[in-house]
Amino acid sequence: MKYMTEFRDGRIAEKISAALAVESKNNVRIMEFCGGHTISLLKYGIPDLLPESIEMVSGPGCPVCVTSKAEIDAAIELAWRPDVMLASFGDMIRVPGTKGSLRQAKAEGADVRIVYSPDDAVRLAKENREKKVVFFAVGFETTAPVTASSVKLAESLNLDNYFLLSAHKTTPAILAALLAEEINLDGFVCPGHVTAITGTEMYGILTDAGKPCVVSGFEPLDILSSILSIVRQINRGAAETEIEYSRIVAPEGNLHARRIMEDVFRPADAVWRGLGVVPASGFKPSGDYRRFNACEEFGIEIDMDEKETKGCICDSILRGLKKPPDCKLFKTACTPEDPVGACMVSDEGTCSVYYRFHRAQRVEPEIVPA
Numbered sequence: 012m013k014y015m016t017e018f019r020d021g022r023i024a025e026k027i028s029a030a031l032a033v034e035s036k037n038n039v040r041i042m043e044f045c046g047g048h049t050i051s052l053l054k055y056g057i058p059d060l061l062p063e064s065i066e067m068v069s070g071p072g073c074p075v076c077v078t079s080k081a082e083i084d085a086a087i088e089l090a091w092r093p094d095v096m097l098a099s100f101g102d103m104i105r106v107p108g109t110k111g112s113l114r115q116a117k118a119e120g121a122d123v124r125i126v127y128s129p130d131d132a133v134r135l136a137k138e139n140r141e142k143k144v145v146f147f148a149v150g151f152e153t154t155a156p157v158t159a160s161s162v163k164l165a166e167s168l169n170l171d172n173y174f175l176l177s178a179h180k181t182t183p184a185i186l187a188a189l190l191a192e193e194i195n196l197d198g199f200v201c202p203g204h205v206t207a208i209t210g211t212e213m214y215g216i217l218t219d220a221g222k223p224c225v226v227s228g229f230e231p232l233d234i235l236s237s238i239l240s241i242v243r244q245i246n247r248g249a250a251e252t253e254i255e256y257s258r259i260v261a262p263e264g265n266l267h268a269r270r271i272m273e274d275v276f277r278p279a280d281a282v283w284r285g286l287g288v289v290p291a292s293g294f295k296p297s298g299d300y301r302r303f304n305a306c307e308e309f310g311i312e313i314d315m316d317e318k319e320t321k322g323c324i325c326d327s328i329l330r331g332l333k334k335p336p337d338c339k340l341f342k343t344a345c346t347p348e349d350p351v352g353a354c355m356v357s358d359e360g361t362c363s364v365y366y367r368f369h370r371a372q373r374v375e376p377e378i379v380p381a
């Protein structure tokens with residue numbers, strides 16, 4: 012608990028809030044890229060501690076939310092093949108594709124297994140040699156090294172029945188895409204766990220465009236400090252990458268994890284829910300590891316023409332253009348129990364976070380009293 016209580020000190024939060032009130036001179040829009048940050052922001056009521064001049068907007072950093080319908084459809088198609096066992100993380104099975112979800116397919120008899128790690132899927136392959144086990148791999152650079160490691164494990168076990176349906180996404184490519192859309196953003200609270208793997212070099216694309224970046228941890232004081240650092244950079248006309256989360260993140264990232272990831276994967280075009288095709292924003296097994304690619308093994312093409320669900324504005328929410336209460340379906344037709352769009356499915360999805368913590372729904376801040 013030591014580190015948690017240290018980063019939830021109410022007295023320090025008030026001091027940072029007071030500093031922001033004095034130092035924030037112009038209206039600014041700051042994006043928190045990561046769904047984990049969105050949870051902390053809303054759960055701890057951080058927007059209430061900010062002056063009106065600072066608007067926080069959520070970004071596309073929830074892996075479940077950005078997995079396209081076409082990728083879900085491909086997973087369902089594979090799960091229905093008699094020779095396939097489809098392994099997936101639990102939150103993915105509720106995400107709707109164009110023809111239902113993996114959960115529905117499982118209920119109707121498709122072979123869908125819930126796993127807690129890619130290595131669990133390798134174990135399934137080892138124990139079910141008569142089946143082809145396909146792991147539905149999602150996530151950013153935080154999880155991609157673990158998936159890559161599972162491929163190496165399968166190879167070391169001489170398994171010829173383990174495959175990846177890779178829906179992994181990469182952070183630098185989507186940052187570049189957001190910049191290209193010229194969305195009005197003045198700074199970025201950058202994802203701590205992703206940066207712990209990748210290092211900070213990728214934020215050069217943002218700082219070169221004049222956007223301050225601060226790599227943040229997930230406790231309330233982490234985020235408040237990061238916002239203050241961004242405001243201070245803006246005030247002095249700087250655009251630099253700072254690491255607030257230095258207890259976890261090194262500038263060069265995790266070299267070992269990066270090597271494993273780069274060994275197994277190559278960048279590939281990927282389709283993002285609500286955002287469409289983003290060049291080189293996905294990972295596919297390549298080179299010596301190409302035989303693990305489920306799309307090649309089963310002759311599956313991912314449809315790159317992503318269409319949003321009628322009435323759902325996830326596309327604008329993932330771009331930081333709108334917020335969940337702007338959606339007519341929010342809390343009416345769309346709830347965590349019965350989600351219409353992907354942003355309502357995962358605990359880290361912006362709509363789900365707003366549903367649970369926004370204003371009346373928000374729990375009392377857990378900041379430790381001074």
Ligand code: SF4
Nearest residue numbers: 323324338345352362
């Ligand atoms: S509330 Fe539901 S329908 Fe509306 S944007 Fe969010 S996920 Fe989509």
